[in-house]
Amino acid sequence: MKTKYLPAFTLSLLSMTAFGVLQAAEQSTIKRSDGTEIHFYLSDAEPPGDVLLVLIQGSDCNSVYRNDRINNEFSLVLPGADVLTVEKYGIDSGLEWSDDPERRDCPDAYIENDSPEQRVMDYTQVIGELRKDREYKQTVLLGGSEGAVVANHLTVELDYIDATVSINGGGRRFIDDVLHSIASQALSDEEYHESSKGFLGFYNHILNREPFAMNVSGHGYRWWRSMFEIDQTALLSQIDTPVLLVQAGMDKNVSVELAVEQAKILSGDKPNITFRVYEELDHSFEKPDGTSGVEQVIEDIKLWLSRL
Secondary structure, X not given: OOOOOXXXXXXXXXXXXXXXXXXXXXXXXXXXXXXXXXXXXXXXXXXXOOEEEEEEOOOOOOOHHHOOOOOOOHHHHOOOOEEEEEOOOOOOOOOOOOOOOOOOOOOHHHHHHXXXXXXXXXXXXXXXXXXXXXXXXXXXXXXEOHHHHHHHHHHHXXXXXXXXXEEOXXXXXXXXXXXXXXXXXXXXXXXXXXXXHXXXXXXXXXXXXXXXXXXXXXXXXXXXXXXXXXXXXXXXXXXXXXXXXXXXXXXXXXXXXXXXXXXXXXXXXXXXXXXEEEXXXXXXXXXXXXXXXXXXXXXXXXXXXXXX
């Protein structure tokens, strides 16, 4: 079965900011409770600061260390901050970059164990370890696509997150965003109905089966089950610290309409949540003419953070 789902959104870590220099990121490791290693990278601000920016990549099977956009753009949102990125289960910097969502060399350990919950546990462990030795006065999370969901979940779990930026995370339920993606690519109503019927069958199969070995669109059972069960609106409703929800208006990978609907639901009781739509940008923040609009998005996020 071949399915389109939330593609990876990429973030970044720039070596030079307007207010200081980031030292080159060094790979470090700590062990999970199962004995496997978590690989992570911390770029220290120079001069030393007391702010941590945590960047959370999307859903692709790639090393965050090799992601050019993660390593070249979005750290601009918080000048002077240390910048942290964390690899997913089974991945380290030795994995070559690939744009193929179903790459054949994706590690088996990743397929079997990766999920949003696993990533939340890994980030929690890494950030907790850093906080033992560093007195961070401010911790900010920024994630896109799947990373947005992980960022929201982390903010619920950790009581020391000061602000969260969630980019192109879609609406309440992942299943609705997938069906939207199918509809946006279908060439006819007949094709949509056939594809959506097949995917809904897959959805029900996952939710009604015990774990089993599988690889669909580069993900295993744990990932699919987790994504299907997450209620993003419920997560966001539990957050009381500032949250910026960023949504590209021409995004075809998630439902913009459902993202707007979610924001309206939350707006009544959650004044801490700001929602911003970029009408002419797609999921990767490209304009209709192919030029990038990511610089404006970065500047707007930077301004929002500076006013907190």
